[in-house]
Each structure stands twice: as structure tokens, then as C-alpha cells.
Amino acid sequence: MNSPVRVAVVGSGPAGIYASDLLVKSDLDVTVDLFEKMPAPFGLIRYGVAPDHPRIKGIVASLHNVMEKEEIRFLGNIEIGRDLTVDEMHDYYDAIIFATGATADQPLGIPGEDLKGNHGAGEFVGFYDGNPDFERDWDLSAESVAVVGVGNVSLDVSRILAKTADELLVTEIPDNVYAALQKNRAKEIHVFGRRGPAQAKYTPKELKELDESPTIEVIVAPEDIEYDAASEDARRSAKSVDLVCQTLESYAMREPGSAPHKLYIHFFESPVEILGEDGQVAAIKTERTELNGDGTVTGTGKFTVWPVQAVYRAVGYHPQDVTGVPFDEKRATMPNDGGHVLSGVNGSKLPGLYTTGWIKRGPVGLIGNTKSDAKDTTNMLIADYKSGELAPASKRDPQDILDLLESRSIPVTTWEGWHRLDAAEQAAGRAHDRQRIKIVEWDEMVRHAGPQN
Missing domain, CATH: 3.40.50.720 (NAD(P)-binding Rossmann-like Domain)
Structure with missing residues (x-):
């Protein structure tokens, strides 16, 4: 050529x-x-x-x-x-x-996923990040919420649900997201992982930052801090795993606080069913698990029903x-x-x-x-x-x-057009003493970034 x-x-x-x-x-x-x-x-x-x-x-x-x-x-x-x-x-x-x-969310593969109030974490992320492919409004009337999964996406979703709208106003959230978050009634966020602390997929910094908001108290039950031989090996072989475990241990050891939003991280609880009432999420049922020695878990046959009005599954993208x-x-x-x-x-x-x-x-x-x-x-x-x-x-x-x-x-749309869109978002932010306000409507984005007359 x-x-x-x-x-x-x-x-x-x-x-x-x-x-x-x-x-x-x-x-x-x-x-x-x-x-x-x-x-x-x-x-x-x-x-x-x-x-x-x-x-x-x-x-x-x-x-x-x-x-x-x-x-x-x-x-x-x-x-x-x-x-x-x-x-x-x-x-x-x-x-x-x-x-x-x-970008698509993986299903949990359990009964009740068709109930209203069961959401993929990616859908919620798309909403609060202003993705034009996703919803412009979000029902945040649930006072108790379940988040399934113990990775960084679950941290993000849990943190956004637990923070106040005003805490997030300094960021680039669009106006429609701020308006929805002002109506957020969530007081308790319950995060569920089917295995233990050493198997969590958090990164240490993100887990530690979870506790920095004055409105959020992170709570871990002492009985959920448990390790088997494979877990101990994982801690010894990876500093990041050990740091995550240390942070979770510190959450489990401290005295109760007074922050208005409680964020519970539950280990050894495997969701088995989402329960409903009149077509709406009313609870999530989990089975207690225990470590096998090799980092895997087995169900114990002990079940718990947790009253929640919404479920967010953060178990991976598809x-x-x-x-x-x-x-x-x-x-x-x-x-x-x-x-x-x-x-x-x-x-x-x-x-x-x-x-x-x-x-x-x-x-x-x-x-x-x-x-x-x-x-x-x-x-x-x-x-x-x-x-x-x-x-x-x-x-x-x-x-x-x-x-x-x-x-x-x-x-x-072009790279030169992106610069125009970027400038428009920053200008919208400056008018409100913010770095930027993201434009979320597809046609409006194309108007800025597409062909110019």
C-alpha cells in the first residue's frame, strides 16, 4: 500500500x-x-x-x-x-x-427480578451520569434499599443513594439528576455479598472513601469478618486485598455513630429471591453462607428476609x-x-x-x-x-x-465538535459556580458537536 x-x-x-x-x-x-x-x-x-x-x-x-x-x-x-x-x-x-x-446489566438469575423496583446498577449509573440512552427521572422513594454485589460499581451506587443532593451539587450532575436526588428518601442501604471480606472486589481507596461523607455511616457486623485458609493466603499475596480487609475490620470494630444514612455491608448473604407486593419490590431474601476453606462458600440453609423497597444488582456488565x-x-x-x-x-x-x-x-x-x-x-x-x-x-x-x-x-459529531460541547458544559457550570453541568439530551449534544451551519 x-x-x-x-x-x-x-x-x-x-x-x-x-x-x-x-x-x-x-x-x-x-x-x-x-x-x-x-x-x-x-x-x-x-x-x-x-x-x-x-x-x-x-x-x-x-x-x-x-x-x-x-x-x-x-x-x-x-x-x-x-x-x-x-x-x-x-x-x-x-x-x-x-x-x-x-453497558448492559447481568441478571441475578433469581425469582422476582420482574418486580417494579428491581434495577440494574448500570441503568442507575446511566441515569446519574446523564447518559442520553437512559431515563431522565428516577423513582427514589424507597427508604430501605438493597444493593447486590461487592465491587466498585456497588460502592458507587450505594454512595450516590446515601449522599444528599446538595453534597453532589458541586459535581457535574445534570439538573434533572439533582432534582431527582432531592426527593431521595433512602435512609438504609444494605449491600450484600455472598462470600467474605477477602473475596470482595473493592479497591482500597474507594472503600475507604465510602466513609468520608458526614451523612453516611458504614456498618459491618463483627460476625461477618471471617477468613478461611484461602482468604488468609489472598491477604498475604495481595496488599490491596489486605487493605480492603483492614478497612472492613475497622468498620466492624467501631462504636455506632449518628450519621442519618446507614450503609450496611453484609457478607456471607446470598440473594435467593426478590419478594413483592402488588408487583412492587417489598423485600429481598438471602441465604447465609459459610466458607469452605478454599475461598468458595456453601449455603447453610438459614434464610433472612430483609424489608426493602428497591433492589440494585451490581453483579457485572454484559x-x-x-x-x-x-x-x-x-x-x-x-x-x-x-x-x-x-x-x-x-x-x-x-x-x-x-x-x-x-x-x-x-x-x-x-x-x-x-x-x-x-x-x-x-x-x-x-x-x-x-x-x-x-x-x-x-x-x-x-x-x-x-x-x-x-x-x-x-x-x-467530530473532535472539534467535542470541544464545542465541552465548552458549553463548562459555561453552564460556571454560571452556577460549578466546573461543568453535563448536557444530557441527545439532540442538544449533536447540535453542539455536529455539523455547523
Whole structure:
């Protein structure tokens, strides 16, 4: 090929941006078009991180630096499989990397999940983060709430439910979220994990920060601080596990406080049923478990019914398939060999198709995992190009894909448009002495970030 290698990356969260960065830093002469379904970039960094965690959102600054590179072009407000098919993309790109992540909530798989008041944590995160794909209002009339899961998403959901609206007003929450939180009646948040403290998936800093609000008292029952041989091994082998256990032990040992919102973390309680009344959540039933010695647990046959009016399940995200690309429903990933998309589980490589991030490995791991994932995938792509395995696209002019999208009347948002949207959000925030107020309506986002008349 005489012209630069043309690569499309689908998904502009960290996985897609890191892959784009590695490609342009490589010894290839390459240009990247970074496609995004949303009108704005950054994926779960914009729409999946709690608004009171600006430290994590600081990752956006480093992602900004990547997106400013002239070899990378952002094309937003485009859904691959609907606005543009994968077959069509082969005409314009030598290779395509899918980094579409995961936003759907995993079910608990227990009776009662059809009751009103049972929510996926991701739905609530989408609401309070102003994701235009999610609800604009939220029923926060429940005084007692259950959160199932002991990972960082459950911490975020629990903390947002337990804080006051005014505590969160200093963040970038949209006006509709602030209005809903003002009506929040939650006084007790009950967090349930089926195993013990050493098996919790919290990160130490986030767990410790949970207790920093003056309106929240975190409570752990002393009898829930229990370890078996595998748990002790986990503490010795990982400092982060030991720090989490130490923090939970400190919560269990202290005297009761007077904060108005009580946040209970219950270990060794496995949800078995959500109970209802008139179609509405009325309680959650759990079975007490005990450690087996190897870090797993077994049910004891002792059940407890906890009166709650809402349940939030924070037990993981589920990647969604992309039309025109194989998807393994059992593993909830694109079939792959570590980078190449395969025709099926243990199938053959599909020429020019690659995957990275959560759609590749499932919704596990942190930013470090995402970076190493992207490196593995881009190394495969580069090796394939150098060995002559990539079939050159027939339409190589960067304007060609824009002409196709314009012919379909798709208002494409751009990186320059993101700067306009970003400036509008910051201006809205300054008017109220806040850093920004996020714009949540899809059409309004496109008006700022899309084509300018």
C-alpha cells in the first residue's frame, strides 16, 4: 500500500483510544477513524464513573492528548450495524478493531427480578451520569434499599443513594439528576455479598472513601469478618486485598455513630429471591453462607428476609453484540484468539477484524488491563499487515466515508465538535459556580458537536 494503512476503531472509550494511540505510535504509516455511537467520546469514563470521583475522571486529560493527534479522527453519533454495516466498512478500511465495551446489566438469575423496583446498577449509573440512552427521572422513594454485589460499581451506587443532593451539587450532575436526588428518601442501604471480606472486589481507596461523607455511616457486623485458609493466603499475596480487609475490620470494630444514612455491608448473604407486593419490590431474601476453606462458600440453609423497597444488582456488565460480527453468548464476548475476531469459538480468523477491551475479554479488569489488551491486539494487526494478510480497502480517500454518511443524512459529531460541547458544559457550570453541568439530551449534544451551519 502506498497510502497510509486505514484502520477503523469502533468504540471511543479507553480501550478504543489506547488501541488508536498504539497504532499511531507504531512504525506503521497509519490513520485511524475512531467511531462512536454516542455524540461524545470517552465511553464509560464519561458515562460510567460516579460524578463525585473527579480523580478517576482525570484520565480524560490523558485520553484528550491522544485524541489531539492528527492521525486520529473522531466520528461520533454513528452506530455500526445500523448506520454503517461491517461489510461496508471493509470497502473503506484495511482493518477494523471492535472496542465496544459493555453497558448492559447481568441478571441475578433469581425469582422476582420482574418486580417494579428491581434495577440494574448500570441503568442507575446511566441515569446519574446523564447518559442520553437512559431515563431522565428516577423513582427514589424507597427508604430501605438493597444493593447486590461487592465491587466498585456497588460502592458507587450505594454512595450516590446515601449522599444528599446538595453534597453532589458541586459535581457535574445534570439538573434533572439533582432534582431527582432531592426527593431521595433512602435512609438504609444494605449491600450484600455472598462470600467474605477477602473475596470482595473493592479497591482500597474507594472503600475507604465510602466513609468520608458526614451523612453516611458504614456498618459491618463483627460476625461477618471471617477468613478461611484461602482468604488468609489472598491477604498475604495481595496488599490491596489486605487493605480492603483492614478497612472492613475497622468498620466492624467501631462504636455506632449518628450519621442519618446507614450503609450496611453484609457478607456471607446470598440473594435467593426478590419478594413483592402488588408487583412492587417489598423485600429481598438471602441465604447465609459459610466458607469452605478454599475461598468458595456453601449455603447453610438459614434464610433472612430483609424489608426493602428497591433492589440494585451490581453483579457485572454484559457486552452487547455488534450486528454483522460473531458473538459468543455463553462467554458474552466476540470469539477471539487474543486479538483476531474468529468465526466462532475455536473458529478461523475473520480477515481484517480485531477486538480489544471488555468485548474481547468480558467486563473485568482495570485501566492497566485495558492497555495491555490493546497492545496485544495492535501487535497482531501490525504483524498481519507486515506479512501481507490485510486486504487493501478499495476506497482509500478519507473523504469517501464522510460522503457516504452525508448521503445518509447522518449528522456526524467530530473532535472539534467535542470541544464545542465541552465548552458549553463548562459555561453552564460556571454560571452556577460549578466546573461543568453535563448536557444530557441527545439532540442538544449533536447540535453542539455536529455539523455547523
